[in-house]
Amino acid sequence: MGKLKVALLGLGNVGSGVYKILTANKAVIEKRSGYEIEVGKILVRDKNKPRPVDVDEDIVTTNIDDILNDDEISIVVELMGGEEPAKSYILRAIEKKKHVVTANKLLMAKCGVEVFNKAKEVGGVHIHYEASVAGGIPIIQGINEALTGNKIEKVIGIINGTTNYILTEMEDKGLSFEEALKGAQEKGYAEADPTSDIEGFDTLYKLDILTALCFNKKVPVDTIYREGITKISKGDIEIAKEFGYKIKLLAIGSEVDGKIEARVHPTMIPAKHPLANVNDSFNAIMLKGDAVGDLMFYGRGAGDLPTGSAVVGDIIAVAKNLNNEPSGLDLFEENNKKALKDMKDVESEYYLRLNVLDTPGTLAEISSIFALHKISILSLIQRGDRKEGMTDIIFITHKAKEEAIRNSIEAFENLGDKYKVENIIRIENFN
Amino acid sequence: MGKLKVALLGLGNVGSGVYKILTANKAVIEKRSGYEIEVGKILVRDKNKPRPVDVDEDIVTTNIDDILNDDEISIVVELMGGEEPAKSYILRAIEKKKHVVTANKLLMAKCGVEVFNKAKEVGGVHIHYEASVAGGIPIIQGINEALTGNKIEKVIGIINGTTNYILTEMEDKGLSFEEALKGAQEKGYAEADPTSDIEGFDTLYKLDILTALCFNKKVPVDTIYREGITKISKGDIEIAKEFGYKIKLLAIGSEVDGKIEARVHPTMIPAKHPLANVNDSFNAIMLKGDAVGDLMFYGRGAGDLPTGSAVVGDIIAVAKNLNNEPSGLDLFEENNKKALKDMKDVESEYYLRLNVLDTPGTLAEISSIFALHKISILSLIQRGDRKEGMTDIIFITHKAKEEAIRNSIEAFENLGDKYKVENIIRIENFN
Numbered sequence: 001m002g003k004l005k006v007a008l009l010g011l012g013n014v015g016s017g018v019y020k021i022l023t024a025n026k027a028v029i030e031k032r033s034g035y036e037i038e039v040g041k042i043l044v045r046d047k048n049k050p051r052p053v054d055v056d057e058d059i060v061t062t063n064i065d066d067i068l069n070d071d072e073i074s075i076v077v078e079l080m081g082g083e084e085p086a087k088s089y090i091l092r093a094i095e096k097k098k099h100v101v102t103a104n105k106l107l108m109a110k111c112g113v114e115v116f117n118k119a120k121e122v123g124g125v126h127i128h129y130e131a132s133v134a135g136g137i138p139i140i141q142g143i144n145e146a147l148t149g150n151k152i153e154k155v156i157g158i159i160n161g162t163t164n165y166i167l168t169e170m171e172d173k174g175l176s177f178e179e180a181l182k183g184a185q186e187k188g189y190a191e192a193d194p195t196s197d198i199e200g201f202d203t204l205y206k207l208d209i210l211t212a213l214c215f216n217k218k219v220p221v222d223t224i225y226r227e228g229i230t231k232i233s234k235g236d237i238e239i240a241k242e243f244g245y246k247i248k249l250l251a252i253g254s255e256v257d258g259k260i261e262a263r264v265h266p267t268m269i270p271a272k273h274p275l276a277n278v279n280d281s282f283n284a285i286m287l288k289g290d291a292v293g294d295l296m297f298y299g300r301g302a303g304d305l306p307t308g309s310a311v312v313g314d315i316i317a318v319a320k321n322l323n324n325e326p327s328g329l330d331l332f333e334e335n336n337k338k339a340l341k342d343m344k345d346v347e348s349e350y351y352l353r354l355n356v357l358d359t360p361g362t363l364a365e366i367s368s369i370f371a372l373h374k375i376s377i378l379s380l381i382q383r384g385d386r387k388e389g390m391t392d393i394i395f396i397t398h399k400a401k402e403e404a405i406r407n408s409i410e411a412f413e414n415l416g417d418k419y420k421v422e423n424i425i426r427i428e429n430f431n
Numbered sequence: 432m433g434k435l436k437v438a439l440l441g442l443g444n445v446g447s448g449v450y451k452i453l454t455a456n457k458a459v460i461e462k463r464s465g466y467e468i469e470v471g472k473i474l475v476r477d478k479n480k481p482r483p484v485d486v487d488e489d490i491v492t493t494n495i496d497d498i499l500n501d502d503e504i505s506i507v508v509e510l511m512g513g514e515e516p517a518k519s520y521i522l523r524a525i526e527k528k529k530h531v532v533t534a535n536k537l538l539m540a541k542c543g544v545e546v547f548n549k550a551k552e553v554g555g556v557h558i559h560y561e562a563s564v565a566g567g568i569p570i571i572q573g574i575n576e577a578l579t580g581n582k583i584e585k586v587i588g589i590i591n592g593t594t595n596y597i598l599t600e601m602e603d604k605g606l607s608f609e610e611a612l613k614g615a616q617e618k619g620y621a622e623a624d625p626t627s628d629i630e631g632f633d634t635l636y637k638l639d640i641l642t643a644l645c646f647n648k649k650v651p652v653d654t655i656y657r658e659g660i661t662k663i664s665k666g667d668i669e670i671a672k673e674f675g676y677k678i679k680l681l682a683i684g685s686e687v688d689g690k691i692e693a694r695v696h697p698t699m700i701p702a703k704h705p706l707a708n709v710n711d712s713f714n715a716i717m718l719k720g721d722a723v724g725d726l727m728f729y730g731r732g733a734g735d736l737p738t739g740s741a742v743v744g745d746i747i748a749v750a751k752n753l754n755n756e757p758s759g760l761d762l763f764e765e766n767n768k769k770a771l772k773d774m775k776d777v778e779s780e781y782y783l784r785l786n787v788l789d790t791p792g793t794l795a796e797i798s799s800i801f802a803l804h805k806i807s808i809l810s811l812i813q814r815g816d817r818k819e820g821m822t823d824i825i826f827i828t829h830k831a832k833e834e835a836i837r838n839s840i841e842a843f844e845n846l847g848d849k850y851k852v853e854n855i856i857r858i859e860n861f862n
Contacts, residue, residue, distance in 0.1 A: 145744065
């Protein structure tokens with residue numbers, strides 16, 4: 001049986017999960033992988049901080065050089081998160097010809113190209129990052145291995161557990177966004193500063209990685225359209241329900257005629273679609289391959305053990321491939337011919353909630369603005385409820401260009417207090 | 432770039448799907464795998480039969496020896512189905528040190544041990560069979576690779592598209608079983624002789640393979656409990672709906688305290704569970720790993736291209752692992768210490784529909800029989816509708832042993848015409 005020594009950089013939530021799995025499931029791992037995997041060293045920031053797991057003090061260090069200079073360590077497992085010092089440590093590990101396993105989505109999204117280029121330059125180094133997208137769900141391996149025979153046409157994911165938990169609570173319990181966020185913070189699903197989750201940054205990083213994998217096009221993260229869930233109201237969720245939809249924060253990537261579409265935003269999806277039934281903090285990713293058709297992976301997107309499961313899977317993948325040339329180092333290509341579609345050219349159906357002055361002629365005026373911008377209305381609801389002379393009208397459009405929607409909204413806003421655009425939510429009907 | 436020649440045994444539905452993918456997606460496959468894969472020979476039964484795809488006549492043969500004696504062919508891809516001659520061809524290919532990819536569930540379930548033993552004896556031969564379970568869904572790779580760090584505790588699958596289509600039609604359109612089966616046959620989802628699907632044999636073979644993979648215990652197929660969907664009535668589906676359930680044909684495997692449970696039967700599951708929303712001919716498999724928690728894979732379980740996608744994934748997996756020792760040849764262990772739990776010891780909640788003589792004392796008599804066998808009732812429905820003095824009573828039980836249920840049914844039947852057991856359906860609440 002082969003033996004492998006790994007070093008963990010970080011012993012927080014995920015680090016301790018990895019440690020637990022490697023020790024508790026040692027026998028099963030040896031049986032399935034043919035390798036005995038030992039944690040040789042662990043990097044921590046503070047040696048005196050209480051740890052979530054008991055580890056041998058002799059292997060704990062605060063000095064990265066203890067790990068980089070240890071020739072017995074063949075895999076460095078980066079579980080610190082954030083850009084620095086994670087990036088420097090990874091690049092230095094690669095220079096030392098150590099294989100790298102990382103769970104760091106921000107790093108892979110922002111600096112993945114740099115990491116792969118370094119690995120290509122050095123040669124013979126494997127880079128694995130399954131845990132960086134959707135925790136325990138083996139989506140990266142699925143795309144890179146099992147689906148190799150497919151041209152992937154579309155990827156749509158619910159890949160942030162915090163926002164999915166918040167939206168599920170709003171849906172099931174009729175809570176406001178603020179109430180649901182507070183509950184999520186109390187339960188530990190949302191951080192004290194929830195910006196990265198609720199504003200869609202976390203989802204963005206993961207989509208960026210998926211786009212590179214699926215379409216072989218690494219898009220700079222700041223060029224991808226991103227919209228969080230903070231504007232979603234109880235009312236939007238209720239009306240969505242009436243129309244047979246649920247609201248989810250989706251990451252959407254696709255390739256049509258060599259152009260890449262990539263966007264993150266709250267989306268109405270049919271209540272009967274499998275993605276609509278992904279609730280609480282669960283994640284799911286749906287892929288459309290030209291051969292396999294629709295495929296969905298569902299599971300835990302976070303947590304010490306689910307994420308640890310993906311990290312351990314990666315460690316074993318490295319072990320099994322020690323005799324092979326590293327593959328997948330060319331997937332993150334920034335400068336290939338595929339262009340990113342401008343958001344204003346993206347087509348979608350839309351839900352628009354307008355708060356308008358309830359007088360004769362209003363509907364005619366709205367209709368003429370939509371007509372002017374070639375937006376065709378599929379259905380509308382106007383209820384009787386008035387407040388200070390204003391009333392809500394909800395429109396569902398046929399497919400329209402984002403640009404046309406933006407222009408018509410500008411037109412409404414130019415008409416002054418008579419029209420208030422309360423919310424715009426894109427609709428995905430999966431056809 | 433490496434080059435590999437494969438031979439296809441069979442050019443039917445799946446064979447032509449594989450051929451189409453390998454030719455249409457040649458560029459994408461080379462980019463992702465680093466291998467140029469060429470179909471070197473194709474075995475057909477009849478050279479004059481019209482073919483679903485155009486292939487070079489020179490590579491078509493009716494003689495297996497043309498393939499086995501061709502040293503350039505390194506992978507034999509068996510897509511004929513059935514036990515013989517598939518098995519002999521595979522064993523002979525292994526003897527010739529050719530790697531094997533197969534989509535043959537019946538063969539792997541019935542003769543998998545023999546195939547693996549031959550591969551171990553010969554040495555250096557890789558065996559892949561992703562397409563044998565759930566078509567395009569990469570479940571076998573998921574278990575063998577990404578989830579290696581997990582002890583798998585449970586696997587529950589909807590792994591037969593035909594029966595799932597029939598049950599979905601019954602549910603959505605209120606059809607009887609016979610009507611839905613006829614529709615499935617007209618649409619090509621069910622065969623003229625639908626026995627293998629509707630009686631659960633197809634599901635059984637796939638569960639048998641999953642059990643070997645998940646729990647490292649190959650159970651002889653004929654010892655696994657199997658029940659098809661032919662007894663499910665419109666009425667059962669309606670009542671299930673009232674109780675908040677849907678009826679699905681499930682394959683259930685689990686390991687508790689070193690004992691393996693494996694069974695195939697129609698099952699009521701909560702309507703909100705992700706598996707309940709797997710409709711039409713789609714397949715899905717839910718796994719519970721001790722680290723990863725609940726994980727579900729959803730997709731097309733059949734069809735030329737989805738199944739072809741899995742076969743091509745396997746071919747590429749072989750290509751990428753040519754330098755590695757074959758792994759997974761020990762998973763199908765028949766004689767390890769784990770025992771298969773006897774069906775009569777399996778515990779479940781149950782739905783029982785009894786047709787009983789509507790007279791005073793009936794309910795008391797039923798209750799005393801249940802009490803005698805220590806079956807505790809969670810809820811019951813008796814509607815007013817009588818027919819020839821008889822009425823339906825539906826019981827939902829708390830968890831009970833299968834043996835107790837069987838004994839109480841025998842007790843009812845011993846009481847003569849007063850009691851008719853219309854149906855018994857197990858309930859899975861996933862807790």
